Amino acid sequence: MVSGAAPRYNPAVNPHHPAHDLDKFHEECALFGIYGTSDAAAHTALGLHALQHRGQEAAGIVTFDGRHFHNHRAAGLVGDIFGEQSVIATLKGYSAIGHNRYATTGGSSDRNIQPIFADFDFGGLALAHNGNLTNAYLLRKELVRMGCLFQSTTDTEVINHLIARSSYSPVVDRIIDALGKVKGAYSLLMLTAEALYGVRDPMGVRPLCIGRLEDAWIITSESCALDIIGARFVRDVEPGEIVIVDGQGLRSIKPFAKQQRRFCVFEHIYFARPDSKIENVGVYEARKRIGMELAKENPVPADVIVPVPDSGVPAAIGYAQKSGIPFELGIIRNHYVGRTFIEPADHIRHLGVRLKHNANRAHIDGKRVVLVDDSIVRGTTSMKIVEMVRSAGAKEVHMRIAAPPTTDPCFYGIDTPEREKLLASRYDVAGMAKFIGVDSLAFISIDGLYRAMGMPGGRDAANPTFCDACFTGDYPIALDDLNDTEDRQLSFLAEPA
Amino acid sequence: MVSGAAPRYNPAVNPHHPAHDLDKFHEECALFGIYGTSDAAAHTALGLHALQHRGQEAAGIVTFDGRHFHNHRAAGLVGDIFGEQSVIATLKGYSAIGHNRYATTGGSSDRNIQPIFADFDFGGLALAHNGNLTNAYLLRKELVRMGCLFQSTTDTEVINHLIARSSYSPVVDRIIDALGKVKGAYSLLMLTAEALYGVRDPMGVRPLCIGRLEDAWIITSESCALDIIGARFVRDVEPGEIVIVDGQGLRSIKPFAKQQRRFCVFEHIYFARPDSKIENVGVYEARKRIGMELAKENPVPADVIVPVPDSGVPAAIGYAQKSGIPFELGIIRNHYVGRTFIEPADHIRHLGVRLKHNANRAHIDGKRVVLVDDSIVRGTTSMKIVEMVRSAGAKEVHMRIAAPPTTDPCFYGIDTPEREKLLASRYDVAGMAKFIGVDSLAFISIDGLYRAMGMPGGRDAANPTFCDACFTGDYPIALDDLNDTEDRQLSFLAEPA
Amino acid sequence: MVSGAAPRYNPAVNPHHPAHDLDKFHEECALFGIYGTSDAAAHTALGLHALQHRGQEAAGIVTFDGRHFHNHRAAGLVGDIFGEQSVIATLKGYSAIGHNRYATTGGSSDRNIQPIFADFDFGGLALAHNGNLTNAYLLRKELVRMGCLFQSTTDTEVINHLIARSSYSPVVDRIIDALGKVKGAYSLLMLTAEALYGVRDPMGVRPLCIGRLEDAWIITSESCALDIIGARFVRDVEPGEIVIVDGQGLRSIKPFAKQQRRFCVFEHIYFARPDSKIENVGVYEARKRIGMELAKENPVPADVIVPVPDSGVPAAIGYAQKSGIPFELGIIRNHYVGRTFIEPADHIRHLGVRLKHNANRAHIDGKRVVLVDDSIVRGTTSMKIVEMVRSAGAKEVHMRIAAPPTTDPCFYGIDTPEREKLLASRYDVAGMAKFIGVDSLAFISIDGLYRAMGMPGGRDAANPTFCDACFTGDYPIALDDLNDTEDRQLSFLAEPA
Amino acid sequence: MVSGAAPRYNPAVNPHHPAHDLDKFHEECALFGIYGTSDAAAHTALGLHALQHRGQEAAGIVTFDGRHFHNHRAAGLVGDIFGEQSVIATLKGYSAIGHNRYATTGGSSDRNIQPIFADFDFGGLALAHNGNLTNAYLLRKELVRMGCLFQSTTDTEVINHLIARSSYSPVVDRIIDALGKVKGAYSLLMLTAEALYGVRDPMGVRPLCIGRLEDAWIITSESCALDIIGARFVRDVEPGEIVIVDGQGLRSIKPFAKQQRRFCVFEHIYFARPDSKIENVGVYEARKRIGMELAKENPVPADVIVPVPDSGVPAAIGYAQKSGIPFELGIIRNHYVGRTFIEPADHIRHLGVRLKHNANRAHIDGKRVVLVDDSIVRGTTSMKIVEMVRSAGAKEVHMRIAAPPTTDPCFYGIDTPEREKLLASRYDVAGMAKFIGVDSLAFISIDGLYRAMGMPGGRDAANPTFCDACFTGDYPIALDDLNDTEDRQLSFLAEPA
16 A cells, blocks of 8 residues: 555655665565464564565554454554554464555655454445555545545445445455455455455566464564464465455355456565565575676676675675675664764764664774675765775776666566666666666666576566566556546645654 | 544543543533634644633644645643744644544543544545534444544544545535535634635524634634634524535525524533623623522522632622622632642542632631532532531532533533532432532522523423523434444544543 | 752752642652551651652652562652552561652752662661752862762761671761761661661751551651541650651650751741641641731731632631731642643743633632742742732732742752842832732731731740741851862763653 | 762663663763864764764764864764754854764763863863773772762763862873873773873773874774774774874873773674774674684584574574584564664564564574574573474474673673573573573584684683673772762762653
């Protein structure tokens, strides 16, 4: 889900938030649902904790205890929100769904924290969403015209109203009816008095998988959330599949027309946790293979391979193994950043203050250094890191990137800067190298990326198997809202500052 | 507004809240709206502060700045929520409405704090309500069946959905259409981009008045909220009147069929502030006249007239003046109670701990004491005060009450205990005297009350001019929800503990 | 105790604190100690709550459980600090002392909250102080020169160091040795592993009394703190007396040379609670007698006697009874002020915003009004109240004050403005009347005050029985620090803003 | 500094604190001082942030602005305490000292947060301490006997009182006089109105170094704190040296008898940050060399070298490079732990919940795995990690430790469990291998450790150049307090729970 159905072209993102690295793409959400255990909320909190990398702004859990739903949602990290036993104790029930939310712009008010809950004529329903609908604004306008009152500015709430107004029965048919009207990328969890539902959009852009823990079923974004509670990985939810878990066990329907699978390749490059297995691929291993392919495509004589911590490490290990050049932690990261930190006065900042990173001079001074990073977004962080490495005495600095140049924004649930802020849309590779100040810069090719993902022939342009729109501009799902030219104010209520 | 359309028969009220005197009826809300000043929020905060006696649980303000609505709502006292200039500064605009809410049971979750705001096809609308709808549950059931999603459990939100689904135009006609469907006691404020609306139900059960401050118009519950900002009292809003303030000034319509005025007499007896003028009557003066009438009806030889502080003071002064017996502060109140206080262990409590009151022994010891109080609800506080006065040495203790016996609950916006907890519904006057431990007990008669209110003939049973249902059981507005026999669960979401 | 041994000539008092009425003198502390009950902390918290009027900034309790001392001190009201059972539960023990502190200037940092605790070679000792030492700065300078490290800026800590360095034994002799070196007004409580000590300075300027609850002994500032826990008043501690309570019961010594008793008369006029009995006089009764004497000395033809709430009420009742003019609540006070409140913008403030008071127009309009107040300090509040009463339509406004003009600051434990800010030191009575805008102004005479206190001959100038320095400039205890001309920086550590 | 001069034999350490890894030794403090810049507090906050790994419980900064000292100390992380510009703004001045404190047991009350400040006859002095005095308890007893009042339970305060009572002059001579009486390991910073002082004990057990930033001088625990503000490393403070920085620049005295240098070798093994240079050795490089030496001493046929994150990484890289076996991130760490986290119910915990680590199955399953860690303390974490690696499918698990067995507690400023809880004091290596469940276990030898530190001949038992007491029991500084047999209650005041 994102706040506002339309792509955000002007994010005034909070620059003080330590988790907010302006120079990365950001996954916007994590999902975890469980059915059939007396500790549903505790398991869900643990699962959300394992998925914290997918969203750090806020989190919520809704449970059902056989009579009532229970709800707790707040801004902050999962451990801070759900770390107290007293909070978990109020979330009674044997089924639960939970959601992590990324620190986005504008719509960061409490009313947008998920799961969202509503009372229908058939009873309560809680809903959590990872992805982004591409016709939500148009649908919302129509629904408001018909007398619907929205309580949030998320695209997700459109689904709720479509379910409320659907004349079908039973609930699953109302869900199918509603989803038949939305376009976009989505993985969804829903919880009713009767069942837990898991859904993936017909192209399967966002991940969702199934696990088992004793008698309980779990549906969650990544397999690492199964590991933390000792659950067993069963399988991925299929694109276009609706999985229903209730007292009779798990069953599955596929009510939508079959389409080509287009899983988001950036999940493999950066978003997913390295210890997760997604779409049958181990993420750490995939990143190492990208690093190896990168070394093959873009070799360079050097003394040391240095990862940009922490996300560059697996590709750097692959690059080092392939190239035979030693791997060293040439940049050290300080993990104690706290909630916020000093915005130092100008003359202090110009000293080159480094709250997060420091060069490990012993392995940099006098060396030819290859920096390996996962991607370049705006390039500002890369520039600072190169400057830091140079001032620690590097003789040469070469940058190798484990992704193709990111030229296009994402409209399918990832927070990306507007196009003009993407370094790769402003410069060619030579210009980018100059901007960040390296002796050489190289990216893996789009075909190299597909090879590393196990397609020896590279990308099949006629029928690509991933969503790679951020590298190619090839958007597989129609962008209706984007093409609508009307003013798109969602609410007349100002968001809190 | 109240949470839940039906009367609350089993309130598990927070006994730790110092403002919560279980032995009083409680007003449930206050309203303050202003149109046409650059400091709309600051004035509204001051007005709500003056009306704090009508609700201490939570408060909210919504403003409109010509483009956006701004909203801040929180639990606590007005001074704590809106006391900081930084909060007021976020509430930009030249028009505003605000609401105080009483510490009720159950529905005390944040989602029920008013004003409630929603986006309609015509734009935003904020709504604040003092009173209680008596057919809200039935309407809600019907609306949910038609696909409406409710975000709160207040009766007030029904009005919102009725407006959203109305096919009339312009906005004022949608409001009239919606109000035509609801029954109950209500004073309402609404704020749109175009106008501020003030409405009183056709019987005028709850108060609402109009004031003027330079070019700005104010609509608020009591005149004391005009005094605090130096505004001038203009007139009461009439029963059944809709007042509309916009750039053209103030105009008025009366779209509903005219009915007998039935203003709540308990506002005069206890709820309203003594310095307010309501329905053309000064409240302090009315209470003194009740005390005088009480002295006439129920004289007793005594040495001293002692008010039960603070609400019994005006009637005690009236009683003293009429009877010629000296008035003394025989009971001293400690105003520093803090947010919560020790629930002392049993053996300490049995020492007779008195957090709020202490007897002023010099004026009690050896005296024949007349205690004057405004009303008796459960009788438990009266019992403790009588015991305290006796243990300070009183020779005789006589209790005189400036209201008739309260035998029936209120369904029109006042928080009252269920009928079985009302002392007057369990005992006759002799039994009540025994329960609270006095030598004599007397109440003003219902006719005496009407006489004190300026009707020399007493109550005209065929055509009474006040709502006095709590004394007479004569309910002037139909209680549809109460007579509906279905289960009345409003939401499947459990309220926070 | 006060922060800084020297009188404060320029208090930059927090104007936002709602409890801080700049136009009153302020008592600076309250004491409550108990020995011999298993709920020592709970009783102490209740006692401090009853004494909240003597200090609202901060409070602390130290208990002793037979092995360890336990300590909790914080800023805020007693009910907020000690209202939770969980806090009381940590304060184990059968003996305790507690302290309320007034919101003074400068030294409001946490390190100055009492009781102060220290470890001596003989064990732990906690100390709480009401009053002010007049040679503390000189003593402190000397002690620092000898190698003592101070942890606070209170005058009270001097006593601690004097005890620590005393070579006497046992503890009581060290206390006597220490107190023999200090000058000033003080009531003290001390708690050691063996005993509870209560001390009053040789002139008995500040109050202290003894109570009994079953087997426990209590020593506290006012008798109302005995009432709240159902304890029995035994007697006042005598001037110059040290009372010692331990396992053997209560004993008393009087080690200091006997001096003329000089109890602070302002305790009777304003500080003490009306339901307390102090120095054998009921406070409410004393205030009424002052009001009667005032009516005798300064009669005026009028329609209504109106107290300035809340402290003017008893004197107003006395004035009304003596004069035969009706007593009415012509000014209504709003008790819900919250922790802080809006400092409204200038143009709002000029509307005459009244957060605390409102005129009750019905009893003011067209009337000749006598306002009765307890004292005039700066006169600014009086001026505003007169203006409010006039704008409510009063025909004449006469002010009668139940104290002589306050011409001189206090150096004995009361927070007073510097002399130049005292209205009575700037103007004669006619000038004061003009300043506050009344038709007539009168004060009780100093002889009238003594008569009301039971001395038919008025004040015996050779041998006055009260400390009345604030009215007469006759300071009974030497002001050594004041006469020392050195710079008087107590600490190089800046106080928190 | 530690709380209580004696070693803590029974630490009831808070098991909920996420930073508290019970299975590591813990550095207890960090120091940062600066003299001669207008942003002294901001620089100090940045320096303390870089040193956060040395203490996470609390932090404090004292500055001097030419007239007053300013002080802010609180529990929490540096970024949370000092991250707001408004806090830094109150800490005015051109000189400052700061301190980080580790989450120790007992003495965690606020009164023990450093720097401690006191007013002396010569003016103010702030003091911060890294290390532990071994005769502090004996000195304290003596000082209390002489009339000193202590405000904390830290050993550090003893120094303050010794300075206060010293009859020498000027200040530096009082400091020398005081330090002449204390024994133990200490690095100290002091700040007076005139100067910044840095001191290292005669054996130089704890680190301290000097840096330069434009005109300002810095004295701090590790060089990484210089890097963060762009300052230049100048040199280490020498054992026994007192460095004095004032308006005249930096000068140095060495007033104590010269002794053999005995720097703590565990700083190199685990405490210091890998990017710091300490005692002329780069820490990351030292750890890699230890890993290489370990591989030489204890080879094993295997498929993969896996570091226990994060501290095992450098040694694992060294081990991998030396052995030629591939290095892989076989264990993934979750860095989002939040402040606290669920203590899951028993049956959940038994599922093997892993809040911090997860196995990266792709690199474990079917492999012979060598786990490399920096040390083993209690062995409980090692056991869980081995179990996790086995359940991810490892064929063999070998553990290699980059330190000798830790058999003895530290009394020089490091928080270690009591001896009986140290795994190496309970079992021989075979027993330890069985306890943690590995196929083989090996430690680097003490001689191997010295070789890795650059001493080809290994450890010279007659004249070792490091303090290695935790491996050898050879304590270079006398443990007076430990050998004193009296009861050692420091204060009769109970610490907060």
